Each structure stands twice: as C-alpha cells, then as structure tokens.
Amino acid sequence: MTVAMDANALNRFLAGEFPQIAGSFRVEALEGDVLTARLIVAGEHLRPGGTVSGPSIFALADVAVYCAILSRIGPVALAVTTNASIDFMRKPAAGTDLLARCTLLKLGRSLAVAEALIFSEGLAEPVARCSMTYSIPPK
C-alpha cells in the first residue's frame, strides 16, 4: 500500500482545513498499518473531577480514523463518518494526554472501516475502543 500523506502532511492538512480543532489534535506517527494521534488535553475536554469527556474521546477517534484514511487516499476533505461504535472501558488518567492507535481494516471505493484503541499516555490498558465507517465521495 502507498502512503499518500505522511504525518507532517496530515498535520498541515488539519491546520488548514480544521483550524478550530487543529490545536487539540496531532498525528504523532504513521508506521505501516498503524496511525497514532494525540489529544492534547486542555480544560475544554474535561468533566468535573478532571476526566476527559466522552465526546472528546469520540473526537480523538474520529480524527485518527479520518487521518488514517487520508494517509492512503490523499486530502479528500469530504470523507464523512457514517457509523461509529465505541466502548468506554476505563476512566482516563487525570491531567494526561490521550493517544489513539488506529488501524485501517478496509479501504474500498466508497466505504472505509477502521478501528482504534485509546490510551492515557504511558498506560497499557486502553481507555476505550472505537470502530468507524467512513463514506468516501466519488472522485
């Protein structure tokens, strides 16, 4: 498989197309099948008690899957999430960034499927798992 955009290109793309969120998310690495993305946790992502909120975890998974797809097909901004399934399994560690490790399972002409595990940085047991389907517009 060919890499159409590497981590740097993906981060430039996020900054250009999604300036509202680009300060919170960063593609860390793209190694073989696995893309790693980071949520730079700030006050806006927290619930009372200092836990990262469910919607913020969802957003991280969404960015990771989106970037994993674009890493193969290039800057197709209009790819959209059609389905997501997420299991919240453990409370994230307080005051710690989250990392998503995302694997692309299928890249078809019109549908792509990926899964991601979400971790508090430095911990081995996942906070959440997520699978998502994206619809890819015809060229």
Place this chain on the structure above:
Amino acid sequence: MTVAMDANALNRFLAGEFPQIAGSFRVEALEGDVLTARLIVAGEHLRPGGTVSGPSIFALADVAVYCAILSRIGPVALAVTTNASIDFMRKPAAGTDLLARCTLLKLGRSLAVAEALIFSEGLAEPVARCSMTYSIPPK
C-alpha cells in the same frame, strides 16, 4: 413509572454539575417515555461549511440519554456511558439547533439502555440515530 426529576430539575442539575456544557444543552420536554433535549448550536460546534460536528452530535445524544436515565433514578452524577453506537445519516441544516428525542428502553439495576433520534429543528428526517448503554453505580 415514576418521574424522579422533571425538565426543570434536570436543567438545574446540569447547570450545577456540568457548568462547562450547561450553556449548550437544554432539556426541552419530558413526555411519557420520551425526553427531548436541545443543542444550542454555536461556533464551537461547527465544522467548515457550517455543519454541526460529529462529536457535538454525540455530545447531544449523550446528554439526552443521561437526562432520560436521571429523570427516573434521580441525580446520580456518576452514571457513566459504557457503549455508544451512532449512525450519521444526513447533513444537519446550517445555522439550526439540533433536537434529540430519546427513549429509555431498559432501566436495570446496573445497566440502562436508551436510543435517540437527532433532528435539525423543524425537519422531519433524522440527522442521526444513537443507542447508548450506561452503567449505574450501586447505591
């Protein structure tokens, strides 16, 4: 079934416990089995082009399900989402609030299951559907 908290009580609870998000979400009505919640759409919820973002739709469904459960069991702040499945079906209308219509399907001692349809206000076809499971802590 008994109502433990009505719409006003739920809104007061959100304002007290989740001040970061209480300005964005409001319980509109609680009628029989169905709770309706509103996302007051603002700039922070939008993607380029003016569409409400996926994480914001997720957040609305989460608030609606949480409040539907609390409407029966009272102010148990520590109930947590364990699973969510969401289908994004249509692009939300630009510049329009979203409404979630949520139905509680199961309220067990330790698990509750609910589903929600999400609409752009005034439109008949749903933007998204979501089902969620919450874990309820022992008393």
Place this chain on the structure above:
Amino acid sequence: MTVAMDANALNRFLAGEFPQIAGSFRVEALEGDVLTARLIVAGEHLRPGGTVSGPSIFALADVAVYCAILSRIGPVALAVTTNASIDFMRKPAAGTDLLARCTLLKLGRSLAVAEALIFSEGLAEPVARCSMTYSIPPK
C-alpha cells in the same frame, strides 16, 4: 413513499431466494413506515434452558431490515449488511415466537439504515434493539 413489495410479495421472495431460512421467518405486516417480521421459534433457535439464541435474534433483525429495504426498492437480492449494532436487554420468554418491528430511517442510493425492536410475542418490553446499515448495489 412507494411500496415496491408488500408482505405477500416479500414472503414469496424469501421462499424463492432463501429457502433454507424461509420456514423460520415471515413478514407479518407492512404498515406505513413499520415492517413487522416473525421468528417462528423452533429447537434450532434455542439455547439450553429454552432461550432464543443471540444469533437467532440477530438473524430476525437482519431479515426484518432486509425486507423493510426491499419493500421500497424491490427484489434486489444482493443488498448486503455492512454494519449491525445490537443490544440484548432482556431474556426472551420461553416457547414464544419473536417479533421484530423495523423502521427504515434512511434510504439513500447506496446506503440504507434501519432500526428494529425485538419482542417476545405478547410482551411489551423489548428483548433487544438493533440498528443496521445495508449497502445497496448500483443498478
């Protein structure tokens, strides 16, 4: 919306195309948006203790969604399930048929989304809920 196949036409289609399972499933009614399908419970569907198995409940939801889609688009045998999410909420009643009440939420050119509630016949509380996405082949 137009009805392309009614309950009788759907049952004839199942008998012709899926003879292995047509004896177990029957479309009961198609009323407005809602299609009702029955699983005629027999020994092969049971787990020890007489409960209908999870895969049999899944199969009923799948038949109901498939028929709800075909009721609109006609006998497109090659429509396939791409995603399913199911919550098992209560133990089915022993020795009782199951009914699925299925609602089509989206019927696009290439994707259809539907949800179904599954009941033990005669009981008000659902045994399970399911949402499914089907991919519809181009004509």
Place this chain on the structure above:
Amino acid sequence: MTVAMDANALNRFLAGEFPQIAGSFRVEALEGDVLTARLIVAGEHLRPGGTVSGPSIFALADVAVYCAILSRIGPVALAVTTNASIDFMRKPAAGTDLLARCTLLKLGRSLAVAEALIFSEGLAEPVARCSMTYSIPPK
C-alpha cells in the same frame, strides 16, 4: 493473568453445555491475549452462492468472545452478551472455514469487553470485525 481454562477445557465445556452448536465451533488456540476459534462451515451456515451468512459470522464472534472470557474466569455458563457491534467488510471465501481472532480488552467484575477479527482461513484480509460486551453474573 491466569488461564482458568485452556483450549481443551473450553472445547469440553462447549460440548457439555452447548451440544447443539459444539459440532460447528472449536477453540483452536489460546496464546497470551488472543483466542482463536473456528467455524467448521457446513450447509446450514451458507447463503445462496455459498457465502457464510451474517448470523453464522455473528455466532462465531460470540463463541470466541465467550470462550475468551471463560478462559480467564472459568466455566460461568450464565455470562450473557449485552451488546455487539459488527462490521461486515468482505465476502467470505466459498467453501472455507472461518477463524476468529479474539482479544479481551477489559475483564471487570460485572462487564467484559472483547474484540474479534474474522478471517476466511488462509486469507489475510478480514471478513468482519466485531466487538462485544458480556455481563458476568455475581458469584
């Protein structure tokens, strides 16, 4: 983590408790975190054209997750599936057994979460992915 039942013990348990299905499913291996289970494909699992049916794929994932949990907690027959999410990504190869590779992601006191990839034997690209939650009864 301790292994409470190995592959042989799991197969004996299936044969004793679930004789209706034990001829179709077999635990192949339990290596570290990963349990591999096989669906011995026969006529009853096929759709017209020779493809393994969706409910049969679901059943394989369910057996794999169930056995992965029991491998840790021992023969708790009453553990039940509460949620499943499945993506069907590719058509299974005709006339070929399916293998599920299942990883346990969380084993709590009352809930366990696992994911599985399903393959046609000998092929590298997965047919389906599935995640499931089981409820474990109190001792």
